[in-house]
Amino acid sequence: MELLKINTAGSVDDGKSTLIGRFLYDNNALTIEQEELVRKKTKEKGLEDLDFSVITDGLIAEREQGITIDVAHIYFSSAVRKFIIADSPGHIEYTRNMVTGASNSDLSIILIDARKGLLEQTHRHYFISRLLRLQSVVFCINKMDLVDYSEDVYLNIAADIDKMIRQLEPLEQEIAIIPISSLKGDNVVHFSKQMDWYKGETLSTVLHGFNKKEEDTKPFRMDVQQVYHVQNENFVDYRAYAGRISSGSVKVGETLTILPSGKASEVVEVRKFTNTLDEAHTGDSIQVRLKDDIDISRGMLFVKESQEHLFAKELKARLVWLDEKAANTSAKYHIQTGSRTGVCKIQEIEYLIQPENPLEHVASHELKLNDIALVQLKLANPMYLDAFATNKANGAFILIDAQTNNTVAVGFVQ
């Protein structure tokens, strides 16, 4: 059974929590306790239709304000697929959580209120899905019951979505636009009886039909997490490098190069616990042993053959600023990707990107919470990053404030 990671996004009151609740309910996946809670709250509020929002809004502050503050993770499996749904908040001030939720997703669901059409948040969420180069985006035009299930409303919004997509540079991304009503259950799991004009698939069908693209054919990258030395009766002079393959694959007999030193050696063993393997693939947590005893420690990167294009002490990247404290161009930040860390400065903010108007670049000296900008970073030492467009796993990084240790930005190498 395959795992699908989904992120849901939308503006306040677009009904995300209701959609997730409906999806679980119609898939017969709510627990007895959840169903009881839904019925109890529905009755308390005197509502006609079931109130599913209580399932995901888990924090006290959220229930008080009736909004979602932080990413909630929901786990669910159908007969053929396992789902992890990251439900991200719609408030603009919580955009950082939206990026958090979407960064680990394969697919993003963006909700749009049929009565309101595209909002600033829709542009922002879609732009983030592009920044993250998500393989698939599903737009759910929700609350169709409140616009008399009108095909015209659907077509107008679909045209606006199309316009929004076209104004950005081309990207291979699967797009679906589905008219739904989470409240009434139209086109979520069951086909709507009110919208015969819609010939597409239900949300559930789209999610079940999704096929994850493999990263296995990309160049090999593996961070050294740890070095194990073992000396006992079963293992004599055992020296292995532990890590998780972020892209590509590795076979016994191949030559690996370690960066920054550039030294190379042949792989003599690939291990997972007590099993030795002939080869290992993207995502595998393994240990490798090499023929030669070369100097390797945490913070280094394994590649195959020399990768000179990765040697850069300056890099251009798109940054999403995630901290309440604005960026300081004279301060030093820690930079981290995988198990590698370094020190850097934001040398220049080239321009800010406005998701609602992505072609118009805005000059700025400031980079504040939720801003997206193209910046120039100066690194104390090379980090051996790929361009995010060619290698996601080795093309993203975070910036850490040296005083507070908070994660203040996420970056995507250009």
Add this chain to the structure above:
Amino acid sequence: MRNYLEELENESIYILREVAAQFQKPVLLFSGGKDSITVARLAQKAFYPAKIPFVFMHIDTGHNFPETITFRDQLIKELGVELVVRYVQDSINSNKAQEETGKYASRNSLQTVTLLDAIEEFGFDACIGGARRDEEKSRAKERIFSVRDDFGQWDAKKQRPEMFTILNGKINFGENVRAFPISNWTEEDVWSYIKQENLALPSIYFAHERKLVKRDGAFLAHSEYLNLVDTDEIVNDVVRFRTVGDMTCTAALLSNAATIEEVMYENKASKSSERGARIDDKRSEAALEQRKKGGYF
């Protein structure tokens, strides 16, 4: 296409190695329950043939199922790791924690005091726990590396964003991190893994005959720790426990499921959640979140 269980295992091993590398003195919180048994197995797999590079710690409420303690000591011996035990009773004796009274008295929330003291005593900077996001609504919002302040408090609104698989374990003096390597596992995943890895579990997870107290329609294990009231009814029946907390607050299920397969089948069919059997969580809708803000695991 990779099997999801393998994907989860790879992720958990990555997280455990990051904890071992990024922190000076991590500790694995070990209760002897199925989730901490799973984490212990993952740690074994992450570091083999090297030794698991951290100690295990049990915060002992003194109200445990005796079967769990026997099992705990057995497994610790097999793994060859060091176990530290700190007792809630000691916190009560030194007046740091106050024993609850009445029908629903439990030592569950008192564990926080003992835990925070132990963190300070040993200078642990990371506590590895077997909490899962599918357990409960406020757990669903927890990060994999969750930073706690000097007082062990969790601030849901100020959580660090966690991007991709990049784990920021940098902390300030006095802070510590709770690390959750099986965040993304579900109860069903844990059972599937126990089955796949052929792991032993404490006997109370499977059907057995037991002396019980029937209270408010639920069955609790009969023990000297339970404050009995007039309406309580003492019965004998065949039960199992779906989750292992204190004897005073973990409800038993009437069940004949004696094998892993039978337990998995029954859990799936029941449609009831695991935490439904935790009486401490039922105190109010936000019970767990409030305990977590105060430093509870």
